[in-house]
Amino acid sequence: MDLKGTGDGVDCCISGAGPAGLMLGLLLARCGVRVTVVEKHVDFLRDFRGDTMQRSGMRLLDEIGLGGAFHAIPQRHMERLSFLLDEGEVNAADFTRLPGRKYKFASLVPQWDFLDLLRVTAEKEPGFELVRPAEVTGLLREGGWVAGLRYRDERGEEHEVRAHLTVACDGRHSAIRDQAGLIPVDAQVDVDCWWFQLPRLDTDPEGAGLLRVKGGEVLGLLDRGDFWQCGFFIGKGRDAAHRTQDVSYLRDRIGEFLPWLTDRVAGIDGWDDVKLLDVRLSRLRRWYRDGFLCLGDAAHAMSPAGGVGVNLALMDAAAAARILAEPLRERRVGRRELRQVQRRRRLPILVTQQMQRVLHKITLEPPAPGEEEKLPLMPRLMRRVPPLQVLPAALIATGVQQEHAPASARRD
Ligand SMILES: Cc1cc2nc3c(=O)[nH]c(=O)nc-3n(C[C@H](O)[C@H](O)[C@H](O)COP(=O)(O)OP(=O)(O)OC[C@H]3O[C@@H](n4cnc5c(N)ncnc54)[C@H](O)[C@@H]3O)c2cc1C
Structure with missing residues (x-):
């Protein structure tokens, strides 16, 4: 030994x-x-x-002299996280509204x-x-x-x-x-997440983080350049039952959520291409x-x-x-x-x-049986009062507390 x-x-x-x-x-x-x-x-x-670097992380990298090297890594900048609704697009978090001049975006980096x-x-x-x-x-x-x-x-x-x-x-x-x-x-969590990729075309929205909300399910898309990193939130514990069906179930769901993705869902060959994230919140x-x-x-x-x-x-x-x-x-x-x-x-x-x-x-929150689907509360609020879009952006970008490197670890 x-x-x-x-x-x-x-x-x-x-x-x-x-x-x-x-x-x-x-x-x-x-x-x-x-x-x-x-x-x-x-x-x-x-x-x-996880591939998202927020303002707090980028500021820390600046402090320790790694900002330049970090930004030299090929990456995409996401200025807004938006809800895609039947009624149109609503910003959920608008990083461009953050105070200050630097890092008015989140970075998507491998x-x-x-x-x-x-x-x-x-x-x-x-x-x-x-x-x-x-x-x-x-x-x-x-x-x-x-x-x-x-x-x-x-x-x-x-x-x-x-x-x-x-x-x-x-x-x-x-x-x-x-x-x-x-x-x-x-903590109680009612969702799990399927994690997979789809090709991204030049004609697709750019620099985007998109959330398509429908019937109590959410399809999230992050622009990673030549592909979309996708997260599909499903009910907790429902993965095994879904996987007894053909993967065309997921392809069809994606097509229902965002018809412009239909031309490339065939890229999901089988369930092996779809990873399950058991979503947890614990401490x-x-x-x-x-x-x-x-x-x-x-x-x-x-x-x-x-x-x-x-x-x-x-x-x-x-x-x-x-x-x-x-x-x-x-x-x-x-x-x-x-x-x-x-x-x-x-x-x-x-x-x-x-x-x-x-x-x-x-x-x-899915609609109750027999109830008509209505716009979830958060997009409703964000649409009515656009300046509110800075609040989630600030919580995501810096959170409650920006931490700093010890003085001896800092570099120019
Ligand atoms: C699918 C998915 C998507 C996510 N998306 C995002 C996102 O977009 N943005 C974001 O900020 N966060 C995201 N997260 C969360 C994020 O990845 C984690 O919160 C973050 O990586 C935590 O960092 P960590 O260093 O604490 O742990 P981890 O990143 O989990 O690192 C733990 C390390 O320990 C090693 N390890 C484990 N067991 C042992 C052992 N016994 N011996 C030696 N080494 C071991 C592992 O190999 C790993 O390298 C996502 C998470 C998942 C799973």
Whole structure:
């Protein structure tokens, strides 16, 4: 068995190299903290990831000197998120109405390119190490404290990383969070989401995020250049029943929702092209134990509604790095510091999850049997009072709290 960080170990080990784990690793390493990040996949190339970067994330990247490199990645800018209704188009969130001159849009960027930028930058820091592919399998304990983690490499060999602080950034299914006895509380969610792609033609709307609402279901489209990233929200738990039918069921539904897509629905060959996202909204009551902290989706699983999960994960990482960098270097992280991280991030998460619940409810409330379908409340309001379109835009773009990088991690 290999023992990484033997002796006094590393200052911090992180399970998971998603947005939260890599950003935290990079910021801490720039502050002189010795960090090991352990990631189970060999690369970042998975299509089941959130790709929306909001203003809060872009501002953080500017602070750490990565704004230019980020904007050099091919991306699409989305200025508005609109409802498509039988009655016409209504803006749900208008980013162009945001105050300030910079980032009056959301950016749609392949998450793997963004993560690779963080990785390459972090690997320039002498105190940073990324180990992959390596699956974290458990926690090391000493007395009542978490003292690091265990992982299995691609040859099946077991390793240990000893650390002063262990951080779970391994997403909504985090195994070490459960092992630490931290169990998330789920809010009731009535929807699941099918995630698939359709070709996009030059004649289609451009730079768009479109939401087609019909009969209590929503088809969302994000302009990704030569394809539409589509999310089709269905009733919770109804996926298996739908999949007993031919996939033409979905093709027909798309055609009913947006007839101009009919010419390309044949691109969905079968149900294998349609991934199911089990939509969850959950959060931990307590994010930490002695020697252990959860961040990002491991602490609070987000719905894809509004496309904010990546940004919240980045904000968690920035707040944690600012609060913990110095105590980590001095090896004196205790409950007080970990509690401070949770306190700092609790309200933004609560408010955003509440916004997502409202979004689910007011766009997806189906008409009662025998009742005529009427316009959902939210588009009705937005159409009547257009300046209101800035409110969802502001909540999505910066949320309740913009977090900043620690001073030692900033670059021009
Ligand atoms: C289909 C879908 C669409 C979404 N759309 C959007 C969107 O448009 N915009 C947006 O902002 N958010 C979106 N989200 C949410 C967003 O992807 C997440 O909120 C965000 O990625 C959370 O970041 P994270 O770093 O906390 O966790 P994750 O991104 O989940 O990263 C966790 C990392 O940990 C690794 N890992 C897991 N287990 C282990 C283990 N045992 N050992 C080692 N490594 C492990 C994983 O491989 C992964 O790399 C979407 C989510 C899904 C599923």
